[in-house]
Amino acid sequence: xxxxxxxxxxxxxxxxxxxxxxxxxxxxxxxxxxxxxxxxxxxxxxxxxxxxxxxxxxxxxxxxxxxxxxxxxxxxxxxxxxxxxxxxxxxxxxxxxxxxxxxxxxxxxxxxxxxxxxxxxxxxxxxxxxxxxxxxxxxxxxxxxxxxxxxxxxxxxxxxxxxxxxxxxxxxxxxxxxxxxxxxxxxxxxxxxxxxxxxxxxxxxxxxxxxxxxxxxxxxxxxxxxxxxxxxxxxxxxxxxxxxxxxxxxxxxxxxxxxxxxxxxxxxxxxxxxxxxxxxxxxxxxxxxxxxxxxxxxxxxxxxxxxxxxxxxxxxxxxxxxxxxxxxxxxxxxxxxxxxxxxxxxxxxxxxxxxxxxxxxxxxxxxxxxxxxxxxxxxxxxxxxxxxxxxxxxxxxxxxxxxxxxxxxxxxxxxxxxxxxxxxxxxxxxxxxxxxxxxxxxxxxxxxxxxxxxxxxxxxxxxxxxxxxxxxxxxxxxxxxxxxxxxxxxxxx
Numbered sequence: 093x094x095x096x097x098x099x100x101x102x103x104x105x106x107x108x109x110x111x112x113x114x115x116x117x118x119x120x121x122x123x124x125x126x127x128x129x130x131x132x133x134x135x136x137x138x139x140x141x142x143x144x145x146x147x148x149x150x151x152x153x154x155x156x157x158x159x160x161x162x163x164x165x166x167x168x169x170x171x172x173x174x175x176x177x178x179x180x181x182x183x184x185x186x187x188x189x190x191x192x193x194x195x196x197x198x199x200x201x202x203x204x205x206x207x208x209x210x211x212x213x214x215x216x217x218x219x220x221x222x223x224x225x226x227x228x229x230x231x232x233x234x235x236x237x238x239x240x241x242x243x244x245x246x247x248x249x250x251x252x253x254x255x256x257x258x259x260x261x262x263x264x265x266x267x268x269x270x271x272x273x274x275x276x277x278x279x280x281x282x283x284x285x286x287x288x289x290x291x292x293x294x295x296x297x298x299x300x301x302x303x304x305x306x307x308x309x310x311x312x313x314x315x316x317x318x319x320x321x322x323x324x325x326x327x328x329x330x331x332x333x334x335x336x337x338x339x340x341x342x343x344x345x346x347x348x349x350x351x352x353x354x355x356x357x358x359x360x361x362x363x364x365x366x367x368x369x370x371x372x373x374x375x376x377x378x379x380x381x382x383x384x385x386x387x388x389x390x391x392x393x394x395x396x397x398x399x400x401x402x403x404x405x406x407x408x409x410x411x412x413x414x415x416x417x418x419x420x421x422x423x424x425x426x427x428x429x430x431x432x433x434x435x436x437x438x439x440x441x442x443x444x445x446x447x448x449x450x451x452x453x454x455x456x457x458x459x460x461x462x463x464x465x466x467x468x469x470x471x472x473x474x475x476x477x478x479x480x481x482x483x484x485x486x487x488x489x490x491x492x493x494x495x496x497x498x499x500x501x502x503x504x505x506x507x508x509x510x511x512x513x514x515x516x517x518x519x520x521x522x523x524x525x526x527x528x529x530x531x532x533x534x535x536x537x538x539x540x541x542x543x544x545x546x547x548x549x550x551x552x553x554x555x556x557x558x559x560x561x562x563x564x565x566x567x568x569x570x571x572x573x574x575x576x577x578x579x580x581x582x583x584x585x
Contacts, residue, residue, distance in 0.1 A: 127227075128148055128149035128234075129147060130145075130146075131163060131164070131173075134180065134240060140245065142183055142242070142245050143240050144164045145222075145238055146159075147222065147237070149234045149236045150234060156235060160239035160241055161211050161214045162205070165214065165248070168185070168186060168245065169185065169186045169187060169200075169252065170185055172184050183245070184407075185436065186248070187258045188439070188440060192258070199255075199257060200257065210251075213243055213248055213251060214241050215243075216241045217239065217242075219238040219239065222238035246323075249435070259439050259443065260327060261435050261439045262438065262442055269327075270328050270329070272328040272371065274374070275372070275374075276304070276308075276317075276373065277374055277375035277392075278300075278302070278373070280375050280377070286310065288303040288304070289303070300357075304333055308333060312423075315423075316376060317374070319424055320372060320374060320393070323427075323435075331366050340361060340365050343364070343365055347361060354570070357573075360572050360573035360576070361573075363399075363573040363574045363575075364572075364573055364574060366398070370396065370397060370438075370441070371395065372395060373393065373395070374391070374393050374427070375394070387419055388413055389412050389419075389423060389426060390410070391410045391412075391427055391430050392406065392409040392430060393433075394407065395437070395441065399450050399548075405440075407434030407437065410429050410430045412426050445522050446522060447496075448493065449501075449521055450520050450521075450546065450547075451517065453577075454552075454578075455514050455577070455578040455579070456513040456578070457511060457579075458510075458511040461582050462581050463583065463584075465565075467510050468480070471483060471563045473563075483559070484579070488518065489502060503516055518548075520546055520551055522545065523544060523545055524544060524546045525541045526541070526543075527539035527542075547574045548571060549569065549571035566582050567581045
């Protein structure tokens with residue numbers, strides 16, 4: 093029986109600064125010092141399969157091997173690895189929940205110790221570069237060895253998700269599966285060698301134009317996007333930009349026919365037509381070193397929020413070196429590594445979005461055809477005279493996502509006038525139930541409810557329906573992207 097110096101893992105007190113354990117307080121009862129313990133990522137990891145060298149001590153080779161596998165799995169779940177000084181890849185931990193081990197200690201202990209659970213996903217072999225040796229502690233002779241533990245990070249993630257030990261990256265309490273679109277990054281589009289970006293002047297403001305249609309046909313980018321799709325299609329519904337090209341062109345033509353003041357940006361049009369919950373963007377860059385003999389390769393993935401028009405989060409930049417004969421292999425492994433590195437950030441993003449809602453803006457205006465109606469005009473409601481502005485606010489709040497304290501979030505943006513209202517920090521539920529259209533259903537059969545992604549256009553339509561059915565007010569709306577809607581009052585019945 094291994095004594096208490098060597099239960100697993102170890103070296104928490106002697107652990108280097110790069111391996112400060114966020115879970116150490118929760119795990120301290122079973123993480124006990126082993127002066128021989130050390131962990132590092134092997135540089136030849138492929139992006140899908142990671143190889144980790146674990147050095148530890150024990151009374152037998154079998155015991156050391158078992159502890160090495162348990163250590164490697166624990167590190168991958170709760171700690172991860174920073175990039176190494178010699179090009180060793182970074183590995184993002186599979187969970188960012190600091191209290192998860194404590195909350196599920198029994199389940200995780202079983203997962204790490206049961207050979208039919210976590211250990212069944214790993215292989216471990218003695219690293220011949222570090223021959224086994226003896227270690228003497230308190231007059232007790234032990235064996236010390238370094239094992240290379242090999243694990244498919246994707247298989248480990250899927251297994252943990254299936255056992256509900258970690259949260260899946262598209263986690264939703266309703267079962268809704270988010271839509272994502274995968275595109276090249278802005279930097280890649282703007283690169284001088286690619287020429288898929290241009291600008292135009294719109295009333296003194298420079299607008300960016302991105303030629304995604306042709307960029308997606310670039311040979312290197314096609315291969316890169318295929319790798320990313322393979323990494324994310326299990327958790328998300330992938331929206332194809334190519335499938336939406338005709339619809340985008342139609343919307344661009346309609347937009348160009350509007351007055352300049354009413355026109356949307358092309359990014360807003362893309363967001364509206366694609367209707368994705370988030371955009372995944374990849375950046376790949378090369379720099380020649382060693383007199384042009386070696387490619388210094390930089391790969392990173394970022395997420396773009398089409399509702400706010402801002403970057404949602406960015407993964408760590410993966411840096412590797414390649415030569416001409418292995419350039420794609422290195423690129424592919426870098427892409428896989430970048431995908432694994434950023435996946436936990438999707439978990440955090442969708443968890444927060446489900447709790448807080450989708451952020452956006454709502455504008456209300458009065459058309460010239462509305463006559464003498466303005467936002468100060470009173471309308472009868474339950475025996476009282478209520479200004480139109482308050483009726484609109486009430487309708488919007490009914491459709492909004494409340495805080496955990498049941499507080500509405502909807503703040504005035506700038507000066508509010510009798511003919512123009514602006515609201516920012518509006519939050520709406522990320523998905524809603526809608527009636528499914530079934531042409532084969534019986535005439536009197538109740539409509540089947542299906543989950544659908546929400547957007548501010550749907551909010552605008554519901555506000556319009558409210559105003560018409562309850563007060564006879566006629567209105568239209570214009571959706572700008574997914575996260576900005578303008579409701580226009582046009583008259584009264």
